[in-house]
Amino acid sequence: MLVTVCIAGAIAFIAVYREIRRALCQAFGRKLMQRVAQRKADIYEKVGVVPKIARTVGFFHPYCNAGGGGERVLWTAVKSVQTDFPNVISLIYTGDAVSSEEALGRVKTTFEIELDASKVIFVPLKLRFLVSPSVWPRFTLLGQSLGSMVLGLEAICRFAPDIFIDTMGYAFTFVVVKEFLNIPVGAYVHYPTISSDMLKSLKKVSLVGKVKGAYWKWFAKIYSQAGRHANFVMTNSSWTQNHIASLWGKDINLSVVFPPCNTSELEKVDIFHPREPNLLYLAQYRPEKNHEDLLRSFALYVQQHPESPAKLLLVGSVRNETDIKLVESLKGLAQDLKVFEKIEFIVDAPWPKVVEYLGTCSVGVNYMWNEHFGIGVVEYMAAGLIPVVNNSGGPKFDIVIPWIGKPTGFHASTVAEYAEAYHKALTLSPQEQQEMRVNARSACARFGEHVFMRDFGDVFAKLLREVYAKD
Known part of the structure; x- marks a missing residue:
């Protein structure tokens, strides 16, 4: 009888704790939204968009100035938003210490993509070092993932968006965004943080190998749980899609959107x-x-x-x-x-x-x-x-x-x-x-770039509809 009461008490405590935690997080999230409301209104008025339907989308891309294929995806996605959704303002969460003029100038010279600078706002992140592998010489996957959660929290604290899209593969940020803001979350996945290929390649003969194998399996489990917080997930290839489906589940809203190529x-x-x-x-x-x-x-x-x-x-x-x-x-x-x-x-x-x-x-x-x-x-x-x-x-x-x-x-x-x-x-x-x-x-x-813009735009429209449905 005593054991039953203890178990029931523990379950009740966990349930109450979860509800209290959720209530506190949502209260903090509402404060973040209220704090940025006037700032959004000022931006909408300055840019000349329709306030009633204007929204902000936050692109989480801490290395937006790197100049690689991932950055082409980011900036073409921003172009897609500006082309098909003119009342949406794009926020770029980045740790790169560059001015907006310098960053957009490089976008133009590197990718031949010209954007409306008035509808792009760079949100500086001071804690980007937390996702650097050099900071986590041991348990790198876990360290970077925990670091991305802190970085994601910094991002929404600096400017809470109406839609959040991760374009670099930081799935653990979804948990933070959903927990505090409960807004639509999208993801463009270039490469799974951990894959079945990695798990299969590990030799588990030695004690170290067995411990590492157990660690990777556990990480794959929590990575899967984090990924499932996304409302819509885009992958850049069928190879990536298959791995994400095997990790995050085949019942998620998953589609292949080939990256833009000029x-x-x-x-x-x-x-x-x-x-x-x-x-x-x-x-x-x-x-x-x-x-x-x-x-x-x-x-x-x-x-x-x-x-x-x-x-x-x-x-x-x-x-x-x-x-x-x-x-x-x-x-x-x-x-x-x-x-x-x-x-x-x-x-x-x-x-x-x-x-x-x-x-x-x-x-x-x-x-x-x-x-x-x-x-x-x-x-x-x-x-x-x-x-x-x-x-x-x-x-x-x-x-x-x-x-x-x-x-x-x-x-x-x-x-x-x-x-x-x-x-x-x-x-x-x-x-x-x-x-x-x-x-x-x-x-x-x-x-082609036009194919990416079409397919990305289709997914973004679904995210935007979820925002309007909540209002």
């Missing part, structure tokens, strides 16, 4: 003119892009075919001192591999220069394992390069696939396979080259 401009590139026999790798200078093995595969190709005039062009952006050091280490590796004279290292090239490289090189390379999508690969194909991509992730399942029954490129996994693929791509007959270039470009119609 194919319209690249399709103007003449694919029939002669090209230089060069390889191009468009990728940010980050460890996961696997530049080291790329250099080794190119060195092997040069060793096997010393008569080849091919050069390798590395084109990418850097975010910080760590990325700059990576570029220097790659130069050292190229020296060691005796291919430094055949490689060009290009940092932070403006978009017109990137287009120039895309119009003159013959082969486009992707070397990242399980790349969530691969915008660079689409850009290769639209510009007429023959892609050599990793045999995994988005490049394998969504992009470099047969088009009307004909090949659009090559897949590879190992250093040796890549070297062989370079040789095959560079030694195709002129007729085979042209046929593959035409097939590849035709396959890119699925990934």
